[in-house]
Amino acid sequence: MNKEELQMLGFEIVAYAGDARSSLLTIIKEARAGNFENVASLMADAEENLNLAHNAQTKCLAAEAEGENLDIGFIFVHGQDHLMTTILLKELTENFVDLYKEKYNK
Numbered sequence: 001m002n003k004e005e006l007q008m009l010g011f012e013i014v015a016y017a018g019d020a021r022s023s024l025l026t027i028i029k030e031a032r033a034g035n036f037e038n039v040a041s042l043m044a045d046a047e048e049n050l051n052l053a054h055n056a057q058t059k060c061l062a063a064e065a066e067g068e069n070l071d072i073g074f075i076f077v078h079g080q081d082h083l084m085t086t087i088l089l090k091e092l093t094e095n096f097v098d099l100y101k102e103k104y105n106k
Contacts, residue, residue, distance in 0.1 A: 001059075001060070001063045001068060001070060002071075003071045003073060006060065006070060006071065006072060006073060006075075006076050007073060007075045007076065009056045009057075009059060009060060009076065009079070010073070010075035010076035010077075010078060010079035010080075011075060011079070012052075012053070012056045012079070013053045013056050013057060013076075013079030013080065013082060013083050014075075014078060014079045014082050016049045016050070016052040016053035016056070017049070017050070017053045017079070017082040017083045017085075017086040018082060018086075019045075019046075019049040020045075020046040020047075020049035020050045020053070020086050020090070021046075021082070021085075021086045021089060023042045023043070023045045023046040023049070024042075024043075024046050024086070024089050024090055024093045025089075026038075026042055027039050027042045027043060027046070027093050027096075027097060028093055028096050028097075030042070031096055031097045031100040031101070032096075032100060034100070034104045036097070036100075036101065036104075039097055043093075043094075046090060046093075047090075050083075050086065050087065050090065053079075053082075053083050053086075054083070056079075057079075057080070057083060060072075060076070
């Protein structure tokens, strides 16, 4: 895998993680307002985008596991950063939704 391919995978990871992040932040805003109708759909969108980002990441992991020497650049590292922080945001969002549901069900 050459440097340009790795850059493209980095951009792919950033794009998918960014889309997931947008869905997750919308979920928190909706839950805060007591609107839970779209939470499941938005969470499914976020999970799909996170899976796509993870699939792009896995291509690099597989190449390296096969012994390929990868020339990782800043764009790919930036993508990894986006992916990991978005995975954390997903976990926090799930907890926020639970808390807001408790609040509005009282």
